[in-house]
Amino acid sequence: MSKKLSVDEKREREQQVVSKMIDLYCRKKHKTKGKMCPDCQVLKDYAELRISKCPFMETKTFCSNCKVHCYKPQMREKIREVMRFSGPRMIFHYPIMAVSHLIESNKEKKKLEQNK
Secondary structure (H helix, E strand, C coil): CCCCCHHHHHHHHHHHHHHHHHHHHHHHHCCCCCCCHHHHHHHHHHHHHHHCCCCCCCCCHHHHHHHCCCCHHHHHHHHHHHHHHHHHHHHHHHHHHHHHHHHHHHHHHHHHHHHH
């Protein structure tokens, strides 16, 4: 039985997942070590800001499952690129986080499909 997370816990978890994905992307694509490149840092800061201001956090799990996309088009495309690259690699770098994210995301998608 899984514990129901508070809104703040959900925000924190989503920020952690996005942060790890951007970190991984930057390390692998931009060959950074220790410090993120300026472009990825801007994306990370932007994503964290959007997550911190999300009015739907109580009823949704992750941004990818949201009907309202609050990212500017350019940033949305950048975060999609990061997700496409980092998503499959997360299992090797952050296995517990990756499996947990996958389970929660699939649960939310099924719930959204049932409510249609």
